[in-house]
Amino acid sequence: MTGRPVFNVKFNHLALQVKDIPATNNFYLNILGLTPVTVPDDLKNIRAWFDIGNGQQLHFLSGRTFQVNNDRNGSHLCLFVDSIASAKKYLSETKISFHEQIRFDGVIQIYFEDPDGYLIEFQENQTSIPASK
Numbered sequence: 769m770t771g772r773p774v775f776n777v778k779f780n781h782l783a784l785q786v787k788d789i790p791a792t793n794n795f796y797l798n799i800l801g802l803t804p805v806t807v808p809d810d811l812k813n814i815r816a817w818f819d820i821g822n823g824q825q826l827h828f829l830s831g832r833t834f835q836v837n838n839d840r841n842g843s844h845l846c847l848f849v850d851s852i853a854s855a856k857k858y859l860s861e862t863k864i865s866f867h868e869q870i871r872f873d874g875v876i877q878i879y880f881e882d883p884d885g886y887l888i889e890f891q892e893n894q895t896s897i898p899a900s901k
Contacts (some may be wrong), residue, residue, distance in 0.1 A: 781817075781825040782845065784886060785832035789816050791883045792828045799862060800888075802826070820847065836885035840867070844879065845886065848893035852876050855890045 805817035866880040
């Protein structure tokens with residue numbers, strides 16, 4: 769069969785296994801400031817869900833037993849921020865080490881790890897930057 773499928777695909781959520789739900793919940797809620805999504809009471813000890821906008825979510829599931837090995841050229845999660853300068857200042861103030869680089873097209877990227885070692889990339893949301901006059 770060739771051509772386009774008869775259904776539309778949109779991103780809903782990314783689910784990652786973690787070792788420590790309370791530490792993950794604290795990081796994504798209190799450090800990154802994401803909005804929590806209500807988890808059923810019987811799952812609160814083993815799940816943490818967060819809204820990242822436009823109907824998209826991050827889901828964290830307890831039970832990770834494997835080593836997380838990510839690098840900037842491999843698996844990572846990229847999120848837009850309104851200001852890369854503010855994000856860098858905040859990460860420095862909260863003592864979260866990060867790597868900064870400029871992509872081939874001039875986009876500034878910063879990379880840092882969550883408590884489980886998953887790599888997060890921040891980029892400045894270009895649509896939030898006022899057009900030059």
